[in-house]
Amino acid sequence: MRREGSPFQGLSTVFVKELADHVSSIRMLMLELLIVFTALAALYEAISSLRQTTAEDPFLLLRLFTTDQAPLPSFVAILGFLIPLMAIGLGFDAVNGEHSRRTLSRILAQPIYRDALLMGKFLAALATIGISLAALWLLVIGLGLLFLGVPPGGEEIARSLVFLVVAIFYAGVWLSLAMLLSTVFRSAATAALVSLGIWLFLTVLWPMLAPAVAQLIAPSDPRYALLGLNDPATAVWTQELLRLSPNDLFGEAMLAVLSPTTRTLGPVFLDQLRGAVIGAPLPFGESIMIAWPQTVGLVAGTIILFAFSYVLFQRQEVRA
Amino acid sequence: MTEQQSETRNERRDLVISARGLTRRYGRTVVVDAVDFGIARGEVFGLLGPNGAGKTTTILMMLGLTEISSGEVSVLGFDPARQPLKVKRRVGYLPDAVGFYDQLTAAENLAYTAKLMGLARAERAGRIEAALARVGLAEVAAKPVATFSRGMRQRLGLAEIIVKRAEIAILDEPTSGLDPQATQEFLGLIGELKAEGVTVLLSSHMLDQVQRVCDRVALFRAGRIELMGAVPELAVKVLGAGFVVEVEAEGAGIARRLALIPGVTKVETLADDRFRMTAERDVRPDAARAVVAVDGALRKLSVDEPSLEAIYAHCFQAQPAGDVRHAA
Numbered sequence: 001m002r003r004e005g006s007p008f009q010g011l012s013t014v015f016v017k018e019l020a021d022h023v024s025s026i027r028m029l030m031l032e033l034l035i036v037f038t039a040l041a042a043l044y045e046a047i048s049s050l051r052q053t054t055a056e057d058p059f060l061l062l063r064l065f066t067t068d069q070a071p072l073p074s075f076v077a078i079l080g081f082l083i084p085l086m087a088i089g090l091g092f093d094a095v096n097g098e099h100s101r102r103t104l105s106r107i108l109a110q111p112i113y114r115d116a117l118l119m120g121k122f123l124a125a126l127a128t129i130g131i132s133l134a135a136l137w138l139l140v141i142g143l144g145l146l147f148l149g150v151p152p153g154g155e156e157i158a159r160s161l162v163f164l165v166v167a168i169f170y171a172g173v174w175l176s177l178a179m180l181l182s183t184v185f186r187s188a189a190t191a192a193l194v195s196l197g198i199w200l201f202l203t204v205l206w207p208m209l210a211p212a213v214a215q216l217i218a219p220s221d222p223r224y225a226l227l228g229l230n231d232p233a234t235a236v237w238t239q240e241l242l243r244l245s246p247n248d249l250f251g252e253a254m255l256a257v258l259s260p261t262t263r264t265l266g267p268v269f270l271d272q273l274r275g276a277v278i279g280a281p282l283p284f285g286e287s288i289m290i291a292w293p294q295t296v297g298l299v300a301g302t303i304i305l306f307a308f309s310y311v312l313f314q315r316q317e318v319r320a
Numbered sequence: 321m322t323e324q325q326s327e328t329r330n331e332r333r334d335l336v337i338s339a340r341g342l343t344r345r346y347g348r349t350v351v352v353d354a355v356d357f358g359i360a361r362g363e364v365f366g367l368l369g370p371n372g373a374g375k376t377t378t379i380l381m382m383l384g385l386t387e388i389s390s391g392e393v394s395v396l397g398f399d400p401a402r403q404p405l406k407v408k409r410r411v412g413y414l415p416d417a418v419g420f421y422d423q424l425t426a427a428e429n430l431a432y433t434a435k436l437m438g439l440a441r442a443e444r445a446g447r448i449e450a451a452l453a454r455v456g457l458a459e460v461a462a463k464p465v466a467t468f469s470r471g472m473r474q475r476l477g478l479a480e481i482i483v484k485r486a487e488i489a490i491l492d493e494p495t496s497g498l499d500p501q502a503t504q505e506f507l508g509l510i511g512e513l514k515a516e517g518v519t520v521l522l523s524s525h526m527l528d529q530v531q532r533v534c535d536r537v538a539l540f541r542a543g544r545i546e547l548m549g550a551v552p553e554l555a556v557k558v559l560g561a562g563f564v565v566e567v568e569a570e571g572a573g574i575a576r577r578l579a580l581i582p583g584v585t586k587v588e589t590l591a592d593d594r595f596r597m598t599a600e601r602d603v604r605p606d607a608a609r610a611v612v613a614v615d616g617a618l619r620k621l622s623v624d625e626p627s628l629e630a631i632y633a634h635c636f637q638a639q640p641a642g643d644v645r646h647a648a
Contacts, residue, residue: 005405013435021423102419106477109383109413110436111405318385319376319416 003113010112014120015127022090022128031086032132035079039136042078045069047147059281061144061152062159062258075140076163076254079133080247081203083167084174086132088195090125091178093188094118095313100188105318118313122179122306129171137164155284162257162288169298170250174199176305183309183316202245214238235267243294246301253294256287265290334361336488336519337382341391344377351377353543354391359521361487364514366530367523368632369540375523376416378540379490382521383413396487409437412481416492416523418473422466426457426476429465433480451482455509471502478509488519495526507533531628539635546635555626556600558634564624565597566590567607571616581606593619 022028046067050060057063068074073081095118098104108114137160141152152160177198181191211234220231242248252265260281282290337359344352352374359365367375380386382395384404393400400407420429427448434444452461455475460468468476474494481489491510495503503526510533513520524530530537531551538548547554567578570593578597579587583606586598597603604621611618624630 002402004403009405009438010436013432017432017435021421101421102415102417103421105380105385105415106413106418106420106480107433107436108385109408109411109415110433111409111438112436113405318380 005111005113007113007115008119010110010116011120011123014112014117015124018121018124019127022124023131027089028128031089035082035086035132035136036139038078038082039075039139042068042072042075043140043143045072046075047143050148058153059156059159059260060148060150061141061156062260064140064144064148065160065163065254065258076258077251079136079167080170080250080254083129083133083171083250084199084203084247085196086129087125087171087174088178088192088199090128091122091175092182092192092195094121094125094179095182095309095316096186096188096191097182099186108318114314115310118179118310122175125175125179126168126172129175130168133164133167133171137161158284159257159260159287162291163254166250166253166257166291166295166298169295169302170246172302173246173298173305176302176309180305180309180312183312203247206245207242207248210241210244211238213241230267232267239266243297246298249294249297249301253291253298256291256294260284260287262287262290265294335359336361337393337395337521339378339382339391339393342378342381342388342393343390344374344381344386345389350543352381355538355540355543355545357538357545357548359519361519362514362517363536364510364520364522364534366534366537367521367540368525368527368530368537368628370525370636373540374543375540376492379413379492379521379523382490383408383411409484410486411488411490412484412486414474414477414481414489414491414494417497418477420465420468420473420476423464425462425464426452426468426479427461429476430480430483434483437484439483447483447485448479451479452476454482454512455479456505469502471498471506474498474502474506475509478506481513486518488521489513490521492523493525494522495524495529503529527628527632537628539632541636547631551628551631552626554628554631558631563599563602563626565599565603565607566620566622566624567595567597567611567618568593568620569595569611569616569618571611571614573614574611574616577610577614578607581610 043064046064046069049067049069050063065076066074068077072078095104098107098117107117141157141160144150144152174195178191178195181195182188185191185194214234214237218231218233218237220234224231243252256262256265261279263276263282335358337357339355339357341354341356342352343350343354355374355378367378369375377386381388382393382400384400384407388401395407396410398406420426421432424432430448430451431444434448439447449458449461452458455478457472457475457479460472465473465476478489478491478494494510495506498506507529510520510522514533520533522530522534534551536548536550537554539546547558549557567574575587575589575595578584578595581597581599581603583601583603584597584599588596590596597607602623604623608618608621
């Protein structure tokens with residue numbers, strides 16, 4: 001049984017309306033203020049520490065993203081923590097909000113398919129996040145120019161642009177998750193609580209739990225412990241488990257792209273380092289290669305979670 | 321009966337909605353159980369029944385908003401399951417307790433749906449303005465919907481159907497929760513739609529209102545249509561007769577005398593001086609003559625129009641659930 005007509009009919013209308021709603025909403029304003037202020041604080045610390053240390057670093061601009069000065073984490077780490085919050089904030093009431101406002105059946109009685117509504121909402125929220133992140137990115141570049149006084153090189157710009165793209169997909173994962181939960185739960189409060197719970201679990205608890213779970217799966221060999229070394233099997237398991245969290249994927253990808261000296265993201269064996277010049281930056285393409293699997297993981301997570309909410313939403317009853 | 325004739329003629333000619341064996345099951349529960357009905361162009365058709373009888377589900381199936389388990393329905397010649405966009409472009413729907421985006425104004429809300437309808441920019445503004453004026457919301461067009469009362473929201477929902485220039489307007493419980501004046505206004509608007517040739521499908525459990533505006537009604541009970549037809553017809557079918565005349569008069573032997581009037585099927589004595597007659601026609605003149613003939617003092621003579629309420633009560637209370645299946 002095939003349905004007639006395009007599933008994208010009305011997509012642009014929904015997109016424009018949702019985008020306008022997001023951009024003008026107080027919720028979005030608060031989220032933006034939160035991110036801008038914490039990011040500025042991190043940047044300020046990074047700038048003041050960079051000014052004291054070095055002017056010879058070829059990737060001075062990228063240092064802005066990654067330098068952390070206690071007690072503040074780096075700009076990228078702060079974003080890794082706050083982007084999910086922003087995405088959840090925009091997505092947690094996407095579908096159940098329409099239910100509780102009782103607008104869903106009225107909108108779906110217009111000549112559009114449900115596809116357009118869900119996709120329009122997703123793309124609008126993603127675009128909102130994209131616009132905010134792009135603004136933040138420009139802010140960083142501008143502040144870097146202003147306070148460090150060193151013009152950024154082409155490669156630095158390219159790498160920081162990759163940061164922007166990966167950050168948007170990272171937001172996409174959380175947005176898809178929030179929208180999925182907004183489809184599953186009829187109450188927006190429940191959806192918000194569950195998304196925030198998952199967010200806290202994956203960003204705060206999982207990094208602590210993963211090594212413990214890895215120990216259970218692959219107990220470390222006491223002979224390694226005697227030598228004061230980590231068992232590679234346990235280390236590999238720990239990393240694989242950590243990678244279940246999008247937060248970790250984002251962190252790893254950013255490490256590879258923004259710190260050009262990063263050669264690998266996993267445990268390193270001595271024989272792999274043979275011939276390597278420690279501390280020499282990798283070319284742009286090589287760094288991308290290192291970050292590629294993580295980026296693909298984030299994209300795949302976004303698509304899979306979105307597909308789940310899509311299927312659920314298609315089968316959901318319209319009436320409350 | 322003329323209504324019956326015109327109805328059968330309509331059914332053959334210009335059916336805008338026709339359902340055959342339309343069924344919706346959720347797991348094992350049958351919510352809509354093989355209903356058949358046809359609605360002619362320009363008709364006001366009422367779906368009646370208690371909550372949970374399957375009215376809204378039937379409506380949603382007609383719009384392609386919920387799956388059809390078996391059977392078929394055709395709306396303006398299209399299959400809502402396969403051609404939902406064509407159906408939804410021509411059919412307006414006002415859901416039960418309709419909602420709007422509270423932060424947007426009335427005009428903005430309509431502009432959004434008008435865009436979804438695919439109306440050209442030039443056309444939108446004019447249509448929205450006209451529709452808002454028609455439902456009496458022109459002055460509040462620029463106010464956020466958050467400030468609107470229930471009645472205003474319902475009228476805004478109707479304005480949306482007017483903007484769409486729908487051939488069929490499906491209104492789900494449009495007057496529930498409205499105050500009497502708002503209800504009156506709303507029924508007036510429905511009358512206007514009918515006058516323009518719009519087919520109106522109305523679901524409600526406000527019986528007197530339905531009776532006032534509907535040409536024909538279908539009574540739903542547990543997913544089935546129990547009865548369908550024009551109200552006077554149903555009265556004859558269910559209550560046995562169309563007219564109930566109440567007489568209040570003093571005098572001897574009035575009841576016996578009243579029973580002799582041709583066309584009277586039953587005379588009940590409610591009190592010493594009050595009698596209720598059931599008749600096939602309006603027998604008031606004969607009743608008055610009868611009272612005068614026995615030298616009685618006539619105090620009151622009233623006729624109950626065949627009431628939907630009586631039919632409804634008869635249908636849903638008098639009959640045990642088991643043997644109602646063949647009533648329709």
